[in-house]
Amino acid sequence: MAKYSRVSESVGLITLQNPPVNALSAAVRQGIVDTVERALSDPKVKSVVICGQNGIFCGGADIKEFGTNMSGPLLVPMIHAIEAANKPVVAAIEGSALGGGLELALGCHYRIAHSKARLGLPEVTLGLLPAAGGTQRLPRLIGVPAALDLITTGKPLDARRISTYPCPRPSDLDALFEGVMEKVRQSARGAIAPVACVQAVRAAATQPYTQGMEREKELMATLFTSGQARALQYCFFAQRAVSRWSMPNGARWDTSKPRPVHKAAVIGLGTMGRGITVALAQTGLSVIAVETQEKQLMDAKQAVSGMLERGARRRGVAPALDKISYSHDIQAVADVDLVIEAVFEDMGLKKKVFQQLASICRPGTFLCTNTSALDVDHLASQTHNPELVVGMHFFAPAHVMKLLEVVYGPRSSPQAVATAMQLGKKMGKVSVAVGNCPGFVGNRMLKPYMEQAFFLLEEGATPELVDRALEEFGFPMGVFRMSDLSGLDVGWRVRKGDGLAEPGAPSGQPARIRQGRRYSPLGDLLCEQGRFGQKTGQGWYQYNKPGSQVARSDPWLHSFLEGYRAQHGLVARRIDNQEVLDRCLYALINEGFRILEDGIAAGPEDIDMIYVFGYGWPRHRGGPMFYASMVGLGKVLERLEHYHQAHPDVPYLKPCSLLWRLVASGSPPLHKWREVIRKLHSQL
């Protein structure tokens, strides 16, 4: 696992060999210990070079070993031995030197990096800290501020010429650490690793090396066994696992060949269409951007150019303006490889667009819809080739958000799914293949979550109380602030389409019951008052002016809630954070289990990555399904039963059969759930 050779008579060359990223597994560590000893004891060897095979230095400690009984030589003494060597040791870095890989290089006496090499300490993203001396050696090498930045963010750096380095000059160390700690605590949203990273670097800056190393070890011991580290390491593998998609009909990522896409079209240049156009052009594709309204087309062209220019400036590249041609005529898409329809969320309009596309596009063109909830199969049925139709559900802003739901209908071909998944990957998205149902995975699970939040308001909570509980849990925004941001009218339109929201009192049924189940009309009532959220300056909160983002508590809303409760004979009671979390999160999780039961998502990892990358679920809690497994499935079941008994007219709180089945099978760990789901399906 570490090859030894002697080159040019006097140089001992050690090559790390552990594909694909030369991770420091027990065998690699043993190989390094053995080959270093060999080089140092060979009198002909005057210097030692350590490199990695296949163009990558080292991706760090082997993360797969973390959950196991670790054996083999320990990293810290191994790196110490290299640093203490009486012959010069050089790290020759090509590709990535990350985590333990960079710590190994830091233990060497010199480092030479290829100009395209990527160096970094991403441990914090795994809920850990660089505990092989990284928090102690890096500040000594590059100074405290630069080291703090690298260690607390985990972001990698390109290798640079030394003349381009900023000169590290911390003036007031205490103020510096206090400032960084404050910033880190705010952005960490409850994650403990970034805070521990600052504490470890502080030890490097204020204590002798040996004491600093002790502190590093102590902090790592706390992190290593934490639930957060487990969650973050789960996310690392889950993010990669979702690219290995499968469909209930047996089609899979490794047997379905994508078709290359060179030229794409976007139909409809509202907010979503603009973002999708930018994302495609930045990937290097030629894009035809179509908008039939002349004024909207001009506005979109200006907005898209601005987005491309700002993005290019940030990345230090030329803006891909020439990749896009704009047209108000849908006929312009005749010769593209793939079309993404992004018109207004209206089935009638979308059907018309699909009928037009079916007659304009050349045979074989993939037709994709960016709908966030509508029936992809119904749109496919408007075309002659339903097998070429899939959903590509982007999240706003589409050129920024990492998530893409690729929605297959019962007739979508494996090649169409493979092509959309590959295109998503090229755009830098985490693409997750999901089945077709109202809301797909993400928005379907959002419905019970939001419903519970509305019910909590009826029962005595305020938007502030609900949002605070969710934000303390780690969401960047609570449900009501989020609703104000995205616009209350969006959900209102959907509810009207579903026959739920009717202006004024509904005919022939109590105001808080719809279609035989409990319903809260609160959101509809706010919309009837023109309170659409940030865009109108009023929603669940008030804002200084329309478009402002600073939410302020709104006395009007509080008295409106009081009036509403009085009108419906509801008595406000005290609601605590735990009840908010239990009801909102367990209702959402319960729907996640139903989605698995229905075969809409292939596994819990798919759901978790959708929530982490698309809905702000705190990554250090691993996603809703991972969270359920950490809380304990028995407890989730018991709480759902408790709340369902208290609210029997709320079907979303009724524990679903997969959850019962999993608990009855002894609550197996999450990676075993697929077996239980398979058995359930085979019995249906």
Ligand SMILES: CCCCCCCCCCCCC[C@H](O)CC(=O)SCCNC(=O)CCNC(=O)[C@H](O)C(C)(C)COP(=O)(O)OP(=O)(O)OC[C@H]1O[C@@H](n2cnc3c(N)ncnc32)[C@H](O)[C@@H]1OP(=O)(O)O
């Ligand atoms: C009781 C308590 C005691 C406590 C004390 C315990 C002390 C323990 C001592 C530990 C000392 C600390 C050591 C160190 O500080 C810790 C670390 O080094 S943690 C690891 C840090 N490194 C990373 O996070 C890098 C992760 N990898 C990447 O970012 C990328 O993979 C890459 C290297 C940039 C390459 O990217 P790509 O080319 O795109 O390839 P993929 O990402 O698709 O990866 C390919 C394949 O490889 C798997 N893989 C990648 N890195 C690792 C790894 N470090 N370990 C294991 N496996 C890895 C990846 O999962 C892919 O496989 P797949 O999942 O697709 O099968």
